[in-house]
Amino acid sequence: MPPTSRLRRFVDYLLSFGSYEGESPDQKGRRRIIVGALWVSILPIALAAVLSSGTWLVVAGAIQTSAHFAALILLRLMPHRFAVIINLVFAVDIASDVGDSILLGGLFDSGLAVVWSLIGVLGSLVALSIRAAVVWFGVFVAAVGVTLAAPSIVDPIYELSDPQTDGAIAIVGMTLLVFAVMAYFVRQRNLFQQQSDTLLNNVLPSEIAERLKRDSGMIAEQLNSVSVLFADVVDFTPMSSAMSPTQLVGLLDRVFSDIDGFVEELGLEKIKTVGDEYMVAAGVPTPRSDHAEVVAELALRIRDHFAAGSVNGHRIEFRIGINSGPVVAGIIGRRKFAYDLWGDVVNTASRMESQGVAGEIQITGSTFGLISDRFLCKPRGTIDVKGKGEQETWLLRGRL
Known part of the structure; x- marks a missing residue:
């Protein structure tokens, strides 16, 4: 078997976590996006934790990494609990981002770390429902408010060497994610429109x-x-x-x-x-x-x-x-x-x-x-x- 075929089969295996019998093509596509994001996120979060200069930052990163890996295992074992498992992951991620922001001195001194919590909003929009996305957006707004007020309540424990650069990275990263999600929904809309047009043209003269x-x-x-x-x-x-x-x-x-x-x-x-x-x-x-x-x-x-x-x-x-x-x-x-x-x-x-x-x-x-x-x-x-x-x-x- 060619190496590319083996690699493709391996990737398909990783993305199959959470699949179940009777899953629709649309549900399968949405699930694979989230499962792929969980796999891809494990290494960057782990590296960021290892390279952190503070013990509590390392702990927060370790918790996030463990939560993502545990979620993948649970999806493999309990695919019908997809929504519950993903919501728990989003909760851990937002709590970790808020904790990092407080430890680093609030919203701006943390390099806009809490902005990464938007992933939960986008993820719920892709994989769960609009209602879930609205709920998580409300949680995100509350998280921003907490990190904005944190400097006046809690003294920072750690300090970033260049919060402006980290903030720029957060903005660019989230912009790319928003663009990717929008591109996905536009592609899905065009696909469904094409299917609808094809069906209509099969029933009626063009x-x-x-x-x-x-x-x-x-x-x-x-x-x-x-x-x-x-x-x-x-x-x-x-x-x-x-x-x-x-x-x-x-x-x-x-x-x-x-x-x-x-x-x-x-x-x-x-x-x-x-x-x-x-x-x-x-x-x-x-x-x-x-x-x-x-x-x-x-x-x-x-x-x-x-x-x-x-x-x-x-x-x-x-x-x-x-x-x-x-x-x-x-x-x-x-x-x-x-x-x-x-x-x-x-x-x-x-x-x-x-x-x-x-x-x-x-x-x-x-x-x-x-x-x-x-x-x-x-x-x-x-x-x-x-x-x-x-x-x-x-x-x-x-x-x-």
């Missing part, structure tokens, strides 16, 4: 998703030139009756994922799936002059793709119907909203599928008039379309 983010009002529009396709798996009910739930969902996932790929390649808009039926449209939400042609191309790809082989050991055959014309498009629902199409064109397209022929693509006269110069179509004759009466239809056979 143009509609953008409109919905800008305006939560009703979205409805009339689109005059649209082609709608319905595709249904032939004899799916008897086929599915012999399948387990896993096999059934796995089969539909394979079938619809293949169609999704064709839809994406052709720039069409998937509207929905209902059971084993797939609905797609072209010319929505953005109009396009070739809407009938690209839907016809999709239908041929679906037919030919599944005719060429089996899916999970099953022969899949589709019955497909297409119609073209004006539709109404919009979003319905408030919680589980959906982008859908309505109108006579949609109903007739559905009838073209349901009253179609297995393995064939049945189209209406309106669609035929738009694609007849580029696609081979065979007249089927006049059929009685439910709810519409007698209509002349064609079977789409191929490309010219």
